[in-house]
Amino acid sequence: MSLSPSLWQPFTLGRLELNHRLALAPMTRSRANPDGTPGELIATHYAQRASLGLIITEGTQPSEDGQGYLGTPGIYTPEHVAGWREVADAxxxxGGHLFIQLMHVGRISHPDNTPHHRRPVAPSAISAEQDMVTAQGMQKTPVPRELSVQDIQTVIGEFRHAAASAIAAGADGVEIHGANGYLLHQFLAPNANQRTDSYGGSVENRARFVVEVAAAVAxxxxxxxxxIRLSPAFPLGGLDEGDTxxxxxxxxxxxxELAPLGLAYLHVHHLGDDELLRSLREAWPTAVLVVRYGRExxxxxxxxxxGLADIAPLGRFALANPDVVERLRTGAPLNDLDPATLxxxxxxxxxxxxxxxxx
Known part of the structure; x- marks a missing residue:
């Protein structure tokens, strides 16, 4: 089965020269050490898939507050930096390039899953009411602590520090996770953000935190x-962003607001509003990555x-096929993904x- 020649055209993304238009999408796999340090197994996993060119890692917490799940990596301690250096080197x-995804989960967490065992933080004290896997079994996410304005500045500083730590570890860049129901996305959703200060209420105010994080990291x-990754209208983590x-x-x-920053790329986790996607593509001055559920x-x-995207990140195809680029080039069959081992x-x-x- 031959695929479109467009996939095999080279592309310049930020400082990177990519040989084709495929990439590895970020996907949590819960294989980090208990302290959040990525070990040899994670290095092997990403190195196996380096032919994809742009490797975007699993969500990586920028702080203790940022952790939601067991086994996810961090990028805020010297030990984390040393572990990620092994991954980047591998x-x-x-021949691949590594972008570490910075993911603060906000209210999608439980105290049993974090190093400090404190309540999660969020734009407002509203529970996500989600089931969360913990070492003690399934538990509901609790009511989070509302971030003060000073707390918000602290979190922005944590993103800044994590980005610097990623570069110190040898990564080629970072992706800010503003999608999939996590902290930045929570600020965008009216049912999770009911603040009455400059970070809530209007469209402009709800966007402010995301823009400030991106500006600080840049x-x-x-x-x-x-x-930066966005997922318009994705109802994950109990979010409701309103009508179309x-x-x-x-x-x-x-x-x-983000476009003038000149970021390397916009990564859209797309639900199907192609009119919105086209308008975002037209407004964005650099690369656009688009991933959709269920693509064949x-x-x-x-x-x-x-003309809606420059790069197509791969998810399940890449997880089950370390040599997915070769398989797609040659029309070879693909391994099936085993969901039970995710x-x-x-x-x-x-x-x-x-x-x-x-x-």
């Missing part, structure tokens, strides 16, 4: 080493061919998927 040795490490027109108004404003193999290049820890379903050379 990816670079195989100032710290360079806009051309900074990407409300979502369009929020994201057109937000992207209009023959649809990978559709958004690139339609978060179980260890090599099974992580680093043991066969390549064509091992079949």
């Amino acid at each position: 990816v670079h040795a195989q 100032d710290e490490i360079g806009a051309d080493r900074t990407g 027109e409300a979502v369009r108004a929020q994201y057109r404003h937000l992207v209009g 193999r023959e649809q990978i290049a559709d958004d690139i061919d339609a 978060y179980t820890g260890g090599a099974a379903g992580y680093t043991d998927y066969p390549t064509l050379a091992r079949l």
